Amino acid sequence: EAGVAQSPRYKIIEKRQSVAFWCNPISGHATLYWYQxxxxxxxxxxIQFQNxxxxxxxxxxxxxxxxxxxxxxxxxxxxxxAKLEDSAVYLCASSFGRGGADTQYFGPGTRLTVL
Amino acid sequence: xxxxxxxxxxxxxxEGTPVLLRCNYSSSYSPSLxxxxxxxxxxxxxxxxxxxxxxxxxxxxxxxAEFKKSETSFHLTKPSAHMSDAAEYFxxxxxxxxxxxxxxxxxxxxxxx
Numbered sequence: 001e002a003g004v005a006q007s008p009r010y011k012i013i014e015k016r017q018s019v020a021f022w023c024n025p026i027s028g029h030a031t032l033y034w035y036q037x038x039x040x041x042x043x044x045x046x047i048q049f050q051n052x053x054x055x056x057x058x059x060x061x062x063x064x065x066x067x068x069x070x071x072x073x074x075x076x077x078x079x080x081x082a083k084l085e086d087s088a089v090y091l092c093a094s095s096f097g098r099g100g101a102d103t104q105y106f107g108p109g110t111r112l113t114v115l
Numbered sequence: 116x117x118x119x120x121x122x123x124x125x126x127x128x129x130e131g132t133p134v135l136l137r138c139n140y141s142s143s144y145s146p147s148l149x150x151x152x153x154x155x156x157x158x159x160x161x162x163x164x165x166x167x168x169x170x171x172x173x174x175x176x177x178x179x180a181e182f183k184k185s186e187t188s189f190h191l192t193k194p195s196a197h198m199s200d201a202a203e204y205f206x207x208x209x210x211x212x213x214x215x216x217x218x219x220x221x222x223x224x225x226x227x228x
Contacts, residue, residue: 004158033216043205105161108158
């Protein structure tokens with residue numbers, strides 16, 4: 001089966017610009033996650049969707065970050081305006097459900113550099 | 116709150132020798148624990164997972180991990196390291212409420228010829 005797709009793979013912007021990332025989860029997966037991985041650290045969850053509803057966005061900087069999952073399939077993550085500290089890899093993951101036995105499958109990530 | 120602590124930020128072994136990557140967890144409930152591997156410029160790949168079945172879990176590529184409740188540990192081992200094992204390894208606990216993954220800081224495994 002096809003894996004989690006993300007685009008673009010790389011993005012370089014200047015601070016105060018805006019940027020958007022796209023994720024297409026594995027077909028049939030109801031749960032979708034966006035993680036931020038800063039260099040040298042483990043990924044940190046930004047937002048979790050169950051179908052098109054938000055389950056957890058407690059660590060999403062809502063003054064500049066937004067995400068949506070219209071129709072419960074694809075998702076976009078937007079940053080506006082970007083700051084230097086937003087430089088990171090943004091990972092999308094999906095799982096069939098959100099129970100303990102459900103495996104999360106990760107996409108290749110989008111590497112964002114903010115200059 | 117649930118968390119994991121990876122005790123070593125960097126581990127170096129020689130090819131053909133055993134690998135031990137250490138992880139301690141903190142959880143009020145019976146945890147779901149995972150090990151993920153991340154090769155340079157590649158996505159995260161699940162190595163193995165523990166979800167309250169057998170305490171010794173076998174994963175891909177010869178890796179295994181043992182859940183020890185008395186020690187709150189979930190160490191990752193492999194009998195014989197291969198050059199292709201060089202990567203970043205993450206110990207992960209899953210939130211029992213939301214299902215989100217909580218990652219450790221990672222351990223870089225270096226394999227010397």
